Amino acid sequence: xxxxxxxxxxxxxxxxxxxxxxxxxxxxxxxxxxxxxxxxxxxxxxxxxxxxxxxxxxxxxxxxxxxxxxxxxxxxxxxxxxxxxxxxxxxxxxxxxxxxxxxxxxxxxxxxxxxxxxxxxxxxxxxxxxxxxxxxxxxxxxxxxxxxxxxxxx
Numbered sequence: 001x002x003x004x005x006x007x008x009x010x011x012x013x014x015x016x017x018x019x020x021x022x023x024x025x026x027x028x029x030x031x032x033x034x035x036x037x038x039x040x041x042x043x044x045x046x047x048x049x050x051x052x053x054x055x056x057x058x059x060x061x062x063x064x065x066x067x068x069x070x071x072x073x074x075x076x077x078x079x080x081x082x083x084x085x086x087x088x089x090x091x092x093x094x095x096x097x098x099x100x101x102x103x104x105x106x107x108x109x110x111x112x113x114x115x116x117x118x119x120x121x122x123x124x125x126x127x128x129x130x131x132x133x134x135x136x137x138x139x140x141x142x143x144x145x146x147x148x149x150x151x152x153x154x
Contacts, residue, residue, distance in 0.1 A: 003116040005104070006124070006149055008078040012036060014145045016138050017081040017101065022090045026052075026066070029081055029103040036077050037105055039070060044105065058092025062135065063125055067104040067118060076106040076117055080148055082138045099135045100125065124148075 015032060019025035030048055034041035047068040051057070057066040064087075079102070086097030102121050106114050125131060130147065137143040 003076075003113050003120060005076075005078045005102070005117055005121045008076050008117075009080055009145065009148050011141070011145055013077060013079045014141045014148065015079065015081050016141060016144070017083045018085070019083070019087070020085050022087055022098075025081065025083060025087055025098075025101060029066070029079055029101060032079050033077060033103060033105050036079070037070075037073050039072060039105075043070070044068065048103075056091045056093060058090040058094075058098050059122075060092055060094035060096065061126070061128060062092075062096060062099040062131055064090055064092065064098045064101045065104070065118065065121060065125075066101065067106070069106050069108040069114060071108050073105065073107050076104060076114075078117075078121070079103040079105075080134075080144060082134050082144055084138045099138075100131055 017025045017028050019028055030044050033044050048066055051068055058064045081101040083099045088097045090098040092098055133147050
């Protein structure tokens, strides 16, 4: 089975982020992840920051891809957040502000599926024009959802 992250992106997992720094933005994403997964928020918080301390998930090109693996969920959850403000303190690999954050919470047991899922996010979002369209759609979750799902049939 080929894993494409867009199959896990729903209207409930798309959001505009109004935080002004990394902590505020991640806090919004973690809260949504806890709501969607029904997992303990503190567990998601600890795992997310532990991962972030190992190496920044700001991959460059205004994109961040925080990701964690947990027990007790049956399928991945992918949250697409578009920042209304540039997040200057994200410590991205290219030292540029982050504007698009795709947060993945995936089951712990299937490493190959997890890597395929992360790869599908990277492939789709290395498109700089799509990133700009997502940024332009900040504040409009329905439009963000449409942009994420555009070209799915191809």
